[in-house]
Amino acid sequence: MTSTPTSLISLRQAGKVYRSGRLHFEALREVNLEVAPGDYLAILGPSGSGKSTLMNIIGCLDRPTSGHYFFEGHDVSELTDDGLAMLRNRRIGFVFQSFNLLPRLDILENVELPLIYQGVSRRERRELALAQLEVVGLADWRRHLPTEISGGQKQRVAIARALVTRPGLLLADEPTGNLDSRSAADIMEVLEEIHQAGRTVILITHDAQVAARARRQVHIIDGHLTERPVGARPVGERPVAEETA
Amino acid sequence: MILDAVRMAWRSLRTNRIRSLLTMLGIIVGIAAVIAVVSIGEGGKDAILGQFRQIGANQFLLEVTDRRSQSTLVTPEDLELLRSGLDGLEAVSALRQRLGLTHKTRPDGSKGAESYAIIAAIDPWYTEILELETIAGRQFTDSDHRQGRPVLLLSESTAQAIFGTTEVVGRDLELTLSNYRLQGLVVGVVRTLSGSMQSEFGQMADSGMMERVPGELFIPLATLERLEGRPDGYAMLMAASSGPENTAEVAGRLSAFLRRRHPEATESSYRTVIIADILQQVDTVIGYITAFIAVVAGISLVVGGIGVMNIMLVSVTERTREIGIRRAVGARTRDILTQILAEATVLTAIGGILGVVLGLVFSYIVTRIVGFGMVVDPRVIALAVLFASAVGLFFGLYPARRAARLDPIEALRHE
Ligand SMILES: Nc1ncnc2c1ncn2[C@@H]1O[C@H](COP(=O)(O)OP(=O)(O)OP(=O)(O)O)[C@@H](O)[C@H]1O
Ligand SMILES: [Mg+2]
Numbered sequence: 001m002t003s004t005p006t007s008l009i010s011l012r013q014a015g016k017v018y019r020s021g022r023l024h025f026e027a028l029r030e031v032n033l034e035v036a037p038g039d040y041l042a043i044l045g046p047s048g049s050g051k052s053t054l055m056n057i058i059g060c061l062d063r064p065t066s067g068h069y070f071f072e073g074h075d076v077s078e079l080t081d082d083g084l085a086m087l088r089n090r091r092i093g094f095v096f097q098s099f100n101l102l103p104r105l106d107i108l109e110n111v112e113l114p115l116i117y118q119g120v121s122r123r124e125r126r127e128l129a130l131a132q133l134e135v136v137g138l139a140d141w142r143r144h145l146p147t148e149i150s151g152g153q154k155q156r157v158a159i160a161r162a163l164v165t166r167p168g169l170l171l172a173d174e175p176t177g178n179l180d181s182r183s184a185a186d187i188m189e190v191l192e193e194i195h196q197a198g199r200t201v202i203l204i205t206h207d208a209q210v211a212a213r214a215r216r217q218v219h220i221i222d223g224h225l226t227e228r229p230v231g232a233r234p235v236g237e238r239p240v241a242e243e244t245a
Numbered sequence: 246m247i248l249d250a251v252r253m254a255w256r257s258l259r260t261n262r263i264r265s266l267l268t269m270l271g272i273i274v275g276i277a278a279v280i281a282v283v284s285i286g287e288g289g290k291d292a293i294l295g296q297f298r299q300i301g302a303n304q305f306l307l308e309v310t311d312r313r314s315q316s317t318l319v320t321p322e323d324l325e326l327l328r329s330g331l332d333g334l335e336a337v338s339a340l341r342q343r344l345g346l347t348h349k350t351r352p353d354g355s356k357g358a359e360s361y362a363i364i365a366a367i368d369p370w371y372t373e374i375l376e377l378e379t380i381a382g383r384q385f386t387d388s389d390h391r392q393g394r395p396v397l398l399l400s401e402s403t404a405q406a407i408f409g410t411t412e413v414v415g416r417d418l419e420l421t422l423s424n425y426r427l428q429g430l431v432v433g434v435v436r437t438l439s440g441s442m443q444s445e446f447g448q449m450a451d452s453g454m455m456e457r458v459p460g461e462l463f464i465p466l467a468t469l470e471r472l473e474g475r476p477d478g479y480a481m482l483m484a485a486s487s488g489p490e491n492t493a494e495v496a497g498r499l500s501a502f503l504r505r506r507h508p509e510a511t512e513s514s515y516r517t518v519i520i521a522d523i524l525q526q527v528d529t530v531i532g533y534i535t536a537f538i539a540v541v542a543g544i545s546l547v548v549g550g551i552g553v554m555n556i557m558l559v560s561v562t563e564r565t566r567e568i569g570i571r572r573a574v575g576a577r578t579r580d581i582l583t584q585i586l587a588e589a590t591v592l593t594a595i596g597g598i599l600g601v602v603l604g605l606v607f608s609y610i611v612t613r614i615v616g617f618g619m620v621v622d623p624r625v626i627a628l629a630v631l632f633a634s635a636v637g638l639f640f641g642l643y644p645a646r647r648a649a650r651l652d653p654i655e656a657l658r659h660e
Contacts, residue, residue: 061573061653082577089575100570100657104260114574116249161574 009035013067027053029223040195042214050223093162097174099154101146108142132160152183250587268556269596271549276600278542284608287620302489302521307482311514333495337484338370346421362458366469382414382433393467397429402460425472550640557644569656582649589641597633
């Protein structure tokens with residue numbers, strides 16, 4: 001089986017079953033999704049619907065338990081753990097709802113982190129990370145610890161870290177979930193710019209307003225994925241204001 | 246990459262300073278013990294054996310152990326007979342020791358504090374068995390011995406202690422030996438390549454109130470005998486056999502000879518001590534002590550290693566989320582493995598270095614107090630630090646593998 005040549009991401013009948021002991025839970029069911037390079041996609045869905053599960057698979061952190069996932073034409077199931085690590089390192093940037101900065105490293109070192117695993121020299125790392133911090137407007141804060149900056153700033157650091165390796169794909173799992181509306185708007189602005197710069201952006205959210213900024217929207221409910229035209233709201237679904245993990 | 250890992254390890258250890266230090270404690274103690282054993286042990290061996298080192302394997306002592314007839318069981322006639330020929334006996338010398346009182350001399354020449362000195366009265370054969378190296382002046386001549394002249398040889402430390410200088414040839418020194426007074430003339434400064442055998446007097450004097458002059462002070466045996474009169478016998482002989490292979494045999498023959506000459510002597514009247522045997526025994530005892538402390542150090546290192554493993558496991562658990570983040574941004578399993586291993590190894594290597602420092606400081610203090618030289622072997626230090634690092638590497642392996650095997654998603658979910 002091969003992927004569509006023009007697709008960056010191609011999910012074919014992908015499913016994910018979580019097993020713990022005798023219990024198993026089907027978090028994704030027969031998901032089909034094609035994402036072209038340069039797309040700006042929002043994945044919408046209520047809490048527990050399988051958004052993070054899907055993002056983990058798209059981000060090559062996890063593999064589907066059934067079906068196929070092609071990333072840049074490669075069948076992810078056939079890659080080794082180290083192969084996946086390489087993909088994550090060079091092709092994908094992650095932005096998490098909870099920022100996930102390393103608390104003991106300063107801002108600059110946090111941004112440098114992915115470059116360490118590329119074997120980039122210390123000096124070059126410094127330069128690249130600093131340039132990226134410049135882009136998100138936090139170069140002056142480079143020697144501060146993550147605990148010393150605001151949530152919005154943390155998320156911008158996280159974005160800088162995600163972009164420092166110049167990946168083709170930026171994955172953001174609820175990037176505005178922990179931010180006030182001003183900071184959230186700020187972050188959405190940054191994502192827009194990244195999209196404008198030609199990168200593929202996949203945004204995960206349960207907030208319809210946030211999702212509306214994307215060019216494309218898919219909805220996920222109980223592990224089922226459906227694509228809707230932008231602006232349409234599925235019958236019976238209310239925006240979920242619940243907290244997320 | 247390794248360098249990055251070491252740098253990361255260093256930072257993470259620094260953020261948990263107290264914990265890191267406590268974790269290192271076992272390693273520090275273990276390595277310090279090893280270093281101390283080696284530095285003090287070798288120094289001690291040198292100190293104990295050093296004075297015997299120069300002595301050949303063919304030398305032995307004969308002591309009269311029978312106190313009642315001590316003065317008659319080895320007579321001057323016995324000595325003459327022995328010298329005229331006992332198979333395999335190279336030389337035999339009678340040695341008498343006396344505790345003498347003397348005064349230190351102040352720089353202006355006036356009498357200073359009174360102190361004790363151990364005086365060895367030696368016959369002409371002494372130097373055939375134990376060599377004396379002349380530093381200044383001369384040694385005893387035949388006529389010194391024949392006429393019993395009041396001449397003195399001092400070792401450098403003795404000269405230094407009494408006169409404050411080693412340029413003492415030609416100076417007078419007054420000695421008081423129990424009831425007699427000796428107006429001596431220093432004719433030479435010597436270095437004993439071997440130690441003298443004086444010990445009993447040393448202990449006696451040391452327990453007294455007065456200071457004891459270190460080193461050796463020699464007079465001719467004849468000089469002592471002119472003061473005290475020719476004795477009926479001797480309590481101790483020094484002898485050398487013709488070669489190391491027959492030392493025990495010649496020693497046996499010597500006591501057999503004496504027993505024949507003195508029918509009143511019993512089986513245990515004479516005791517022979519072969520110097521090489523003493524050396525061997527001291528060596529063995531030191532070997533046991535070293536082995537014992539090595540075992541203690543080994544246990545300490547293993548316990549320390551387990552402590553390191555334990556703390557690394559805690560640290561891995563604490564940092565599960567960090568590991569998840571690192572995996573998410575592209576760390577491979579082996580990067581995580583390297584990181585944790587580097588941390589454990591850097592931890593124990595620093596422990597090793599601190600242990601070396603502690604061991605050296607401890608050895609320095611002990612050797613200063615006990616008074617023997619400290620032996621610092623850079624190879625041992627390098628080996629100790631290397632070994633400490635190896636302990637970290639070994640005990641870090643399990644936590645590192647645990648960390649490397651963490652599922653990235655589970656790790657990211659971890660609070
Ligand atoms: N490791 C796991 N083992 C078992 N079940 C899991 C596991 N991870 C997720 N699930 C289940 O899979 C379902 C989807 O989880 P997922 O985290 O993808 O939801 P989500 O859409 O991201 O929700 P939220 O908006 O709250 O983040 C949930 O019901 C969850 O309980
Ligand atoms: Mg989620």
